[in-house]
Amino acid sequence: MIPAAFDYHAPTSVDEALQLLAAAAADGKDVKVMGGGQSLIPVLRLRLAAPEVIVDLGRIGDLADVRDDGDALVIGAMATHDTVLRHELVRQHALLLALATETVADPQVRHRGTFGGALVHADPAGDLPAPTLALGAEMVIAGAGGERRTVAAADFFQDLFTTAVGEGELLVQVRVPKYTGWGACYEKFNRISHAWAMVGAAVALKVEGGTIAEARVGLTNMGSVPVRATGVEAALVGQRATSDAVRVACAAAGDGTTPPTDANADADYRRHLAGVLTGRAVLSAAGA
Structure with missing residues (x-):
């Protein structure tokens, strides 16, 4: 099937994405955020969702990074599954995440789907929420005005397909404590x-x-x-x-x-x- 018509935006920064979300909300429009699109696109094609606006985060390059931050790893929300499972820092300090990510779907999906997108989707049968919870990760959420807040994984997943990310907010990073040698x-x-x-x-x-x-x-x-x-x-x-x-x-x-x-x-x-x-x-x- 073909999705219903929508306005498409591809911002190049987190601030621009947040501004687009705020503008859509001010106009009373239904808006969806797209990470890799592996969960959203099938729903759009079946018309189980028909948002008026889609904000695609795929061009925000700094959300795809994985970096060492002392006693934790910082994984950008737009890091692909393939990046996470292959990244040397993840395999060295958070091996559980790499092993779980390796079981996600197939190589095609892993090259397009994103770490943050899977967490925000919050499917109870998804493979990444439980490892993230087990490792005591923290989710960094950006809101209007550039404000950022940190939510523990134990508080992030709230119900079926529901997380602590509110309207007009974005998951931007996941901080994972190091478990080197585990x-x-x-x-x-x-x-x-x-x-x-x-x-x-x-x-x-x-x-x-x-x-x-x-x-x-x-x-x-x-x-x-x-x-x-x-x-x-x-x-x-x-x-x-x-x-x-x-x-x-x-x-x-x-x-x-x-x-x-x-x-x-x-x-x-x-x-x-x-x-x-x-x-x-x-x-x-x-x-x-």
């Missing part, structure tokens, strides 16, 4: 290759002498927002990275979650999968 693994289960995750487990571990010293675990598609499995994290710390110990610690990963029931699986099956996948991810991250 093991990592992202396990997801789906019925067909490149599909959305029925369930996913994002794990980063610090292992010392065969014992798990620190653990961070996020779950994909186990509720309307990504889930931080703090109970599993606590149970893992101090354990030897053996199959038996890990299986016991991860068995309850799905407890207290509210996964969907749909044509692919019911909620109980997803809870079972969460425990299995988390255990596999922990053992892989620990090198066991």
